[in-house]
Amino acid sequence: AQSVAQPEDQVNVAEGNPLTVKCTYSVSGNPYLFWYVQYPNRGLQFLLKYITGDNLVKGSYGFEAEFNKSQTSFHLKKPSALVSDSALYFCAVALNTNAGKSTFGDGTTLTVKP
Amino acid sequence: EAGVTQFPSHSVIEKGQTVTLRCDPISGHDNLYWYRRVMGKEIKFLLHFVKESKQDESGMPNNRFLAERTGGTYSTLKVQPAELEDSGVYFCASSHYSGTGAAGYTFGSGTRLTVV
Numbered sequence: 237a238q239s240v241a242q243p244e245d246q247v248n249v250a251e252g253n254p255l256t257v258k259c260t261y262s263v264s265g266n267p268y269l270f271w272y273v274q275y276p277n278r279g280l281q282f283l284l285k286y287i288t289g290d291n292l293v294k295g296s297y298g299f300e301a302e303f304n305k306s307q308t309s310f311h312l313k314k315p316s317a318l319v320s321d322s323a324l325y326f327c328a329v330a331l332n333t334n335a336g337k338s339t340f341g342d343g344t345t346l347t348v349k350p
Numbered sequence: 351e352a353g354v355t356q357f358p359s360h361s362v363i364e365k366g367q368t369v370t371l372r373c374d375p376i377s378g379h380d381n382l383y384w385y386r387r388v389m390g391k392e393i394k395f396l397l398h399f400v401k402e403s404k405q406d407e408s409g410m411p412n413n414r415f416l417a418e419r420t421g422g423t424y425s426t427l428k429v430q431p432a433e434l435e436d437s438g439v440y441f442c443a444s445s446h447y448s449g450t451g452a453a454g455y456t457f458g459s460g461t462r463l464t465v466v
């Protein structure tokens with residue numbers, strides 16, 4: 237079985253500071269990893285994915301994530317946070333090529349303060 | 351292009367009643383998925399349609415839930431009879447491909463279901 241852990245329910249950062257939203261996973265096999273963001277009253281939006289290749293993945297809105305196989309982590313990062321980045325972030329893992337059957341984490345609420 | 355549309359956006363029903371949620375995927379997307387987020391916890395996969403066929407319904411919690419996808423277009427998810435633990439946010443997503451070559455999946459805004 238696969239699982240995802242987002243250890244922080246809430247992350248608070250000041251605008252302009254770097255941000256990290258943590259994600260660890262457990263899967264038997266090669267993982268396919270995703271980050272999604274949900275803004276208030278909106279659907280989930282795809283940010284980025286890791287399938288294979290370079291461990292550092294760049295995505296939408298200036299976000300990036302680093303796949304670390306030894307630590308089974310896929311933390312989401314951004315060098316300089318914006319107030320508009322405030323939202324709910326979900327990490328997801330899929331075991332096979334049907335990425336739609338992903339296992340999601342509980343979500344982390346990011347608040348960026350001016 | 352229009353996104354994935356779900357309605358109603360909110361629904362409050364009494365225990366024992368029936369509720370039907372609808373999802374209109376992006377036109378041309380063969381793959382349609384239903385998920386739900388209960389009690390503010392993780393988003394859980396419910397089922398996957400490819401066109402009008404159920405490809406995988408392993409996440410459906412019990413036989414009170416019935417999903418259909420008429421003609422491979424829109425999909426409905428019916429809960430009958432609803433129980434208190436069914437409360438949560440139900441998301442729908444669609445994609446052209448089911449593989450990881452897809453740039454993620456387009457999600458709807460979700461339907462917030464409250465059973466009282």
